[in-house]
Amino acid sequence: MELREIRRIYAESAVSYDRLMRLQERVLMGKLRWRLLRNARGHVLEVAVGTGLSLEHYPPGCDIVGLDASPEMLRLAVEQANSLQQPFTPVVGDAERLPFPDSSFDTVVSMLAGCTFPDPVAAFGEMRRVCRADGTILLLEHVRVNKPVIGKLQDLITPYSVRRHGCHQNRNTATHVAAAGLRITAARPSLGGYLLSIEAQPA
Ligand SMILES: C[S@@+](CC[C@H](N)C(=O)[O-])C[C@H]1O[C@@H](n2cnc3c(N)ncnc32)[C@H](O)[C@@H]1O
Known part of the structure; x- marks a missing residue:
């Protein structure tokens, strides 16, 4: 799927996104975001920040640049940052061609977006490029479960999910992260392996 389509x-879905996510945020996602983002520091880039659901989970002291391809999603992220009184700079752009110099961020974050990037290896490669050598890349993704029946079900629903949300249910995101040259230092599965929290370094 091309970026234009995403x-x-x-x-179309920006205004209903937070409502759709509300229950899962309360039950599990909010905790997973918070646990991962405890390690964020300094000048932060969140790639595909969406409506800014992760913003409330950053520790104090982070100044955040939020990039997204969708101006409609980003507008809601700006509202969220304003209501949290958080330093936040919105940028409309493509994760696969980040408009930032090499090594310009202490922390690079991306959540629930590796499933939608048209070329996930290119996007993770860009996160690696813009992260400082001593920086951290924090990812939270849903992935293909390594169990035959569930994995097959994910394969079956993926064409529908791509059409509706641009979302591949069956990606092996850890493989894409490694293929982009990132060094995974921690990978924590949740929900029977459906969700994966990844901490990585650029080299
Ligand atoms: C499922 S939403 C996740 C939003 C947010 N990260 C969250 O955790 O709620 C996927 C987001 O990825 C963005 N996106 C997809 N492909 C992109 C790309 N190549 N560059 C920038 N943003 C992209 C979409 O616009 C959308 O806001």
């Missing part, structure tokens, strides 16, 4: 999907 933009169209998220332009």
Whole structure:
């Protein structure tokens, strides 16, 4: 799927996104975001920040640049940052061509977006490029479960999910992260391996 199509999907779903996510955020996602983002520091880039659901979980002292392909999603992230009184700079852009110099961020974050990037290896490669050598890359993704029946079900629903949300249910995101040259230092599965929290370094 091309980025143009992803933009169209998220332009239409921006206003309902937070409502759709509310229950899962309360039950599990909020905790997972918070646990991972405890390690964020300094000048932070969140790639595909969406409506800014992760913003409330950053520790104090982070100044955050939030990039997304969808201006409609990003507008809601700005509202969220304003209501949290958080330093936040919105940037409309493509994760696969980040408009930042090499080594410009202490922490690079991306959540629930490796499933939608048209070329996930290119996007993770860009996160690696813009992260300082001593920086950290923090990822929270849903992935293909390594169990035959569930994995097959994910394969079956993926064409529908791509059409509706631009979302591949069956990606092996850890493989894409490693293929982009990131060094995974910790990988914590949750929900029977459906969710994966990854901490990585650029080299
Ligand atoms: C499922 S939403 C996740 C939003 C947010 N990260 C969260 O955790 O709620 C996926 C987001 O990825 C963005 N996206 C997809 N492909 C992108 C790309 N190539 N560059 C920038 N943003 C992209 C979409 O616009 C959308 O906001």
